[in-house]
Amino acid sequence: MSCIRFTTAAQRAQIQRDAAAIDAADAAVLHLAPPVTDSKLARLRLLAQHASPGIRQSVASNRHAPADLLATLAADPEAAVRGEVARNESAPVELVERLAQDRDARVRCWAVLNPGLPSSAVPALLEDADPQVRRLAGWRREHAAV
Numbered sequence: 001m002s003c004i005r006f007t008t009a010a011q012r013a014q015i016q017r018d019a020a021a022i023d024a025a026d027a028a029v030l031h032l033a034p035p036v037t038d039s040k041l042a043r044l045r046l047l048a049q050h051a052s053p054g055i056r057q058s059v060a061s062n063r064h065a066p067a068d069l070l071a072t073l074a075a076d077p078e079a080a081v082r083g084e085v086a087r088n089e090s091a092p093v094e095l096v097e098r099l100a101q102d103r104d105a106r107v108r109c110w111a112v113l114n115p116g117l118p119s120s121a122v123p124a125l126l127e128d129a130d131p132q133v134r135r136l137a138g139w140r141r142e143h144a145a146v
Contacts, residue, residue: 060084086110105130
């Protein structure tokens with residue numbers, strides 16, 4: 001199953017010709033995301049159990065992944081999977097807060113950059129043992145005030 005589409009040279013040429021005639025609002029309407037169906041959610045749940053960490057990462061980054069599924073993936077043994085949950089802007093706030101205290105610095109880095117992380121959690125990250133987490137927390141504090 002693939003979500004990649006291949007267009008022919010003729011189709012690409014037509015798209016380029018039509019692009020000039022369509023304004024941004026019309027283009028947005030033409031390319032609306034399909035509705036989230038029970039079938040899609042079932043596929044996400046199935047793929048979240050896949051042996052490949054890369055597949056689980058993909059599920060963790062999906063903005064339509066249900067909160068309970070993200071909670072399961074937030075406990076994944078692979079830091080890369082937990083990191084995708086931490087950066088997912090659809091993840092519940094309490095989950096992002098928990099991942100901001102993860103044992104892996106990369107996960108904490110993603111959590112501090114997630115806009116869903118409450119600003120009240122940033123001061124603790126300014127004191128983090130990892131210099132990159134501290135730098136990102138400082139950046140977040142500076143840019144939150146703007």
